[in-house]
Amino acid sequence: MSNHTALLTPITFGRHTLKNRIMLPPLTRQRAAQPGDLPTELMATYYSQRAGAGLMVTEGAQIEPRGQGYAWTPGIYSKEQIDGWRKVTAAVHAEGGVIFAQLWHVGRVSHTALQPAGAAPIAPSAIPAQQAKAFIETAPGAGTLVAPSVPQALSVAGVKEVVALYAQAAQNALDAGFDGVEIHAANGYLVNQFISAHANARTDDYGGSLQNRLRFLREIVAAVAAVVGPGRLGVRFTPLFAGTEQDRVYIGLVEDDPHATYIEAIKVLEQAGVGYLSIAEADWDNAPELPEDFRRAVRRTFSGLIVYAGRYTAERAARLVEAQLADLIAFGRPFIANPDLPLRIANGWPLNAINPATMYGGGEQGYTDYPAYAELTTHTKEAA
Template identity: 55%
Template sequence: MSDTRNPLFQPHSLGTLALPNRIVMPPMTRSRASQPGDVPNALMAEYYAQRAGAGLIISEGTWVSPLGKGYAWTPGIHSPAQVEGWRKVTSAVHAAGGRIFAQLWHVGRLSHVSLLGGQAPVSSSAIRANGVNVFVAEHDGTPGFVQASQPRALTVEEIHGIVDEFRQAARNAMAAGFDGVELHAANGYLVNQFIDSGANGRTDAYGGSLDNRLRFLREVAQALIEGTGSKDRVGIRLAPLTTLNGCVDADPETTYTAAAKWLGEIGVGYIHIAEADWDDAPHMPVAFKQRLRQVYPGTLIYAGKYTADRAQAALDEGWADLIAFGRPFVANPDLPERLRTGATLTPHDRDTLFGGGARGLTDYPRLTAKAA
């Protein structure tokens, strides 16, 4: 039953998809896919099903093609085995009463030759993400972090090929039973490497002017609409002010307002804004958020160290429709109920975030278990 006193627990319509509350579980890399083949598995299905109380779950990033992979043990949605693995996940979530979108991911330059069969990563430009590490598996199978490799610039023909890969990934996601897809266009990954001026040194139709730098985003978004068969089933994740993974834009408010305006014109189901959330991160002014609301009429999701009180204020002020809670969902599978009752949140174990088994993934207690 919805709580009429707090908008966080009121229902929301995302196109034809009815969400029972405004709480979103955002994409979080956990690196638990089965090897070989980076296949989603029963452990992942249990993990997501435990969190089906969210109004909407967005899966961890799932790469659309082998060259789009950037971290060890992350799942893909490219092979038949991967699609079948994801079908187990979506079936478990739906059986638990939840709704789940697949986040589609191409990391671009944020990869390493060891993850790509010896090939160099690709990007908008041959600009290395200096000082940025990616998660790899050593020869003996132990995890570790290494500097991202030097990328090469994509040709125009290759860009068109990646757009096709996103279209097929959207088709694969729907075949796997997802309720929709989210494009990862944030946090320094491939789409972001085209958008942000500091990462895009191209001089052709995909670089230079703002319109050109947004071209790849537009083409991929259209491909996802075609692949899912519905505008309502497509979301876009953007990160206007983050400098994560080396992507910086000279005029982010102008750039991302233009992106949001165009996404509103084509009618995608939602925009998911990832706010910078580290200790000394740049602040995203409310005026900027209100400007995005003015140009984009669809559902707006915000993520970035939100508490229940901050979430309620954002919804009350009207510039957000849904609020995503990242780290709290790691250790609190029943997070919506904890937020509703004001219960204490369990802290997550940083050492079990990436790789491993059930420990730190599916063994966190629910409120009922703790009470018992």
């Protein structure tokens, strides 16, 4: 047995008792059925295989057609999509899992080829995303990364319309059987674009001061909480503490004062009674660590559950939970390659390696065919 007790203890979250502190974070896999960006039986299998997580969050699901920045990602706005997600939630609940839907709008990180009628993507301001890429289909099952198109700035009425679309998507998630929802406010996408002084040059109530730039977040949180209840709501941020070109390429927008920006953003969640805060850290080689004083400020500011995601080993994750700076730790790539990750952590079993070539798009290869440890040991015994 491994000494990761802190990760393996249950925790209460709203009406649920989560069986451990290990979370499956939102992971884009681009396997929705076409046409219609529909969740599939294969996706239901993928999620049910990973239902040993204490809490699961789906890959980002665009809340409307304009919210898509990558081909083959699932939506959560049509009846057919809701029906598809119902298969996923039923499969996860049959395995005793708890699953939230991530509500996603990419804003300016899109391309006219993905937009209804070939229109420009929407954004707080008509400032193109310089470092991000969109992904468009070039033939069935084939596509390419492209520079995002120049976006169009939303009118105030347009902003209000998008807020209403988030509320509708939250209702759609409940109708599909989800236990709650997570608002994607990270990685340089639409909510993050409003928060960021680098993407938001508005001069109305949604731009200028930090409090104005947080208004869109505040309104979405209120609208979604009114539908699902604040205790069934999470929000994800990426507060980066380095300003290199590499950081912007990988993960989006780096603020001049990330500590001040994100502590104020977290206050919005605290005032609304949001159930959990998810913080995605930089996760590439030699990525900057989150400052300890920021982690402590997060804990002082937010009374709900705190989740961190990054390049966590089980040991490092357990230390953060033991220090009471985190309540759950999300494991991305390890959970892709190890459907039974909580069991492997509990028993100290070795991990499967991930195949980078099958991360995005395709079928069951690199998706539902990663073996559980029990399968590997059975095969070894049979071979012997």
